[in-house]
Amino acid sequence: MRITRRRPAIIFFIALGVCLVGVAIALNIGWIILNWRRDWPMLVGIPFFLLLIAGVVLNTIFLVREVRRNERHDSFLNAVTHELKTPITSIRLYLETLQRRVLSEEQRQHFYSIMLADSERLLATVEQVLKAGEVGQRARNQVRVEVDMAELVRHCVETTLLQHHLAADTISFTASGSPLLVRGNPDELQTAVMNILNNSVKYSPHGLRARVRLAPEGDAWIVLSVSDEGIGIAPAHLKRIFKRFYRVPARQVLRTKGTGLGLFLVRSIARQHGGDVTAESAGEGRGTTIRLLLPRLLEHASPSPLE
The missing domain is CATH 1.20.58 (Methane Monooxygenase Hydroxylase; Chain G, domain 1)
Structure with a gap:
């Protein structure tokens, strides 16, 4: 209105x-x-x-x-x-x-x-x-440590299944390549992953079927890909969904309550860690794939303050 x-x-x-x-x-x-x-x-x-x-x-x-x-x-x-x-x-x-x-x-x-x-x-x-x-205010004061993304994502998947009372086979998780390490803030990274998973649950009104895949992309990057079979996103909105407060003006989306902050937080956290996030969808009703890209840490490192 x-x-x-x-x-x-x-x-x-x-x-x-x-x-x-x-x-x-x-x-x-x-x-x-x-x-x-x-x-x-x-x-x-x-x-x-x-x-x-x-x-x-x-x-x-x-x-x-x-x-x-x-x-x-x-x-x-x-x-x-x-x-x-x-x-x-x-x-x-x-x-x-x-x-x-x-x-x-x-x-x-x-x-x-x-x-x-x-x-x-x-x-x-x-x-x-x-x-x-x-977001953005504490980035300079954060202490970043070595984070095992495979373990973090596995924990997030288990938490999502428990919180939403989902069957174990609802979300399939595979991690390929070793080690899958990044340098970052574990709490912030967990927030980003949980927001992506919760979005898949929220926008799959007819039942969730999600595929979560974590893999290296070359030597420099780690990619987390979360694909679902939910309501999908029209191509015109794929970049806008990461803006603060933005919600796709579709009838199915508006029926699902949300603050419009989840994916904004994901993008902000990804960029603070030197990465980025993108969305892919074949259109409305054809599911969505969110790809979180983070710099890969190839060697074990001691905690260091963010510069």
Whole structure:
């Protein structure tokens, strides 16, 4: 609804910019016609009008970007509000039920497990928002150590299966090549891998089938590839999904709640470690592959501060 209301504003600013550019061009042509025989007005007037046109175009682009950024901020606030309010409401409801009614021990344990899951969801949302605010600020003060990516990814896969109550064969994991070491911050790298896996779970509404592969790429890089058979991504959005607050404007995606920070964190962490992340998809409904690229550490090294 908010996006729909913002579209007239974008159209207005674009139309206004086009009109102003048209007026500026008309004035420029009139100036040239009136002063084409005089050198000094021509030398001063033409650059001035070109600067005026460039300023109008840049101002229009800036305004449209600001409107779109505000749209993403609104979507983020709505998503965070939902992600915070839903588990809090659920926990409160079960607490009121426990307070007002006499329940069997089995029912009480069932309620406790639900409240614990809701509290973990609430904590995960808060941590994601906090990490997004901290990203880039602690990079200079981090101490990086040798990290075994095979062990880290295996742990993340097991954690994902446990958190989402998935069967063991839901996610297949293979690691080829040895050693698969990087120098980095283990907590940050785990956050990146967990966000990729959680995205696969979140956007596979008809059941997750994911393939996780970790392998070296030459001598310089390690590549983590996570492929699923979920709702997929249209080609136009493959690069945008790594922007802060960005969510693909597709019906299936909008039905799935999220903050729009997960892949932004993945990209930020990857780049802080000297790597990058990319997304591949054949289109909507045809699954997605996320590739995390990290510099490979070929020799064992002692901990060293990030320069």
